Amino acid sequence: MIQFPVVNLGGILPALILCIAGLVVMLACLFVKRGTVTVAAIMSAIGILAAGAANSPLRVLNETAFSGLVSLDPYSWFFNFLILIATGLTVLASVRYLSDDEPGAYEYFVLLLFSGAGMMFMVSGNHLLTIFVGLETLSISIYVLAGIIPKNPKSSEAALKYLILGGFSSGIFLYGAALLYGSAGSTGLPALTEYFKAGTFGPMALAGMGLLAIGFAFKVSAVPFHMWTPDVYEGAPTPITGFMSVGVKAAAFAAFVRVFFDALGELQVNWTEILWVLAALTMILGNLAAIVQDNIKRMLAYSSIAHAGYILIGMVAGTELGTAGVLYYLLAYTFTNIGAFGVVALVGSKREANVHIDDYRGLAKSNPLLALVMSIFLFSLAGIPPTAGFVGKFAIFSAAIAQGYIWLVVIGALTSAASVYYYFRVVMKMYMEVPETTPARLEFSPSMILALGIAVIGVVYIGIFPTTYLNLALESVKPLF
């Protein structure tokens, strides 16, 4: 007689709802003749709201489900919400970007929802297998989404590059998992914790840890595993670029932190040094390369690399405060970057025009409100108070100083000072310069206004009243320590 495991559908309900919403959108939109995109977007938004409601109970749980393969704890709760925010804002920002008669108009939303579900499985995975399957679900969807613009060679190039390098990094991740399995006899995170607590591990387990770190570093685009980022971010449709820069990054960091603090916590002395070097390289190269970019999507891509470096500082610090800083930073970064890419999508209109930084000249004259909103996002990216980006950097840097990583924080502070230059270049262009040609009229859609509004309110609100959110982050990382 086969013993079936206890099926706890309530625990994975948020991800389940996203999957079902994806299926519903896919089937229902076959019968919708006009306004497919709008209908698909509305259904996706309803699905995301329902998933958000289903996610709330996770906050008070602290248990595992499905024979220990997923953990239902405040940590999963926090990241599920973050992913739902990112997915929801991307849905809103995408409506005007797509048109009904194009191929892939509503499949876009289906894939977006599936990738959201994959991310949720990844962040709540309590076993390397669940994490990997979630990672692949989100990756496959994103590969397709990156190449979804018809007849655009850059978009196809982005999809192909991301597919090949993503497959490569998945291979490395699996190799690491296999070496850990070979050493510990299991890839469940609790089993790995016990194995490392026993203290009899050999070099094979350490090599496995290193390969896992490389696999994650690929996904969060830390230097020297960042090669794919600028090209993919430039070629992908702008709303998807925004989604990649926050959603994929947040999910990858969530799994990274969970695996390294929970399962490999005993090896902290071994991996802190590696992450130190990664963080320093990532901050320096990301910020320096961003300075010379003229394409705003490439600039934001390098800026997203640099931000991965700041987040890594939080992991290096290693304390509860440091990891809570990581969570807060990711929340702040979600609002900020989706907003910034939303503005880029709006200015760039449908066909990826106007992506040059010079195209932002005189935006303050023609669209003062949009220029103000963009400036707020750029201020937050640069880490200037009273925005959320400042509090995030402050939380991470202070946690690192408390642990004595002075030099890393010095590098972080210096590079973020350098980053002010390239963020302010855009602000200067918007406010101080006049456009050479008459700017094209921008098409504001209600959903885009809603998305930008939510993002701006998020950036300013959690920047001015950070205490609640910092406490939430602290509460969420409790299960890892």
Add this chain to the structure above:
Amino acid sequence: MEAVMFYVLAAITLISAIFVVFLRRPVHNVVFMIVTMIGLAGLFLLLHAEFVAMVQLIVYAGAVMVLFLFVIMLLNLETVNPAQDARAARMWVGALLSLGFLVLMGPVLKMIFPSGPTVGAAAFQPGMSNTEIVARELFTTYLLPFEIVSVLLLAAIIGTVIVSRKRSG
């Protein structure tokens, strides 16, 4: 007997893997890749992993490699001559990097000859076939990832349809 089988299979696998890397014609590479896969399947059989061995044969040596052959035939790669100039330099850099990696992985390679009993081997039960164990685990302990994979495959199918429709439309 088992040791002899192991060394024969390992030799076949390794030598054909070397051919995969060093032969110049793509079709030859693919054929030797198939031999490598068959060798690996034999090694899995030696480990009493019948299921993995069969999957290796059907999926890798069968489906994946046939796909490779089709792509090569469609692209007609025989006529393409890769650039010769950078090849020598690239080979040296590659050799150096692999050597460095080998030094780094040295301790791991040493562990391939363990002295004590290996962990994880406990799953082997006499009287119960490997396929049965895999099936049981798949539908009980690992039910959730198994179901997530169905979402993954659906996403992949949708992606394929989008990409191919874009090409034709």
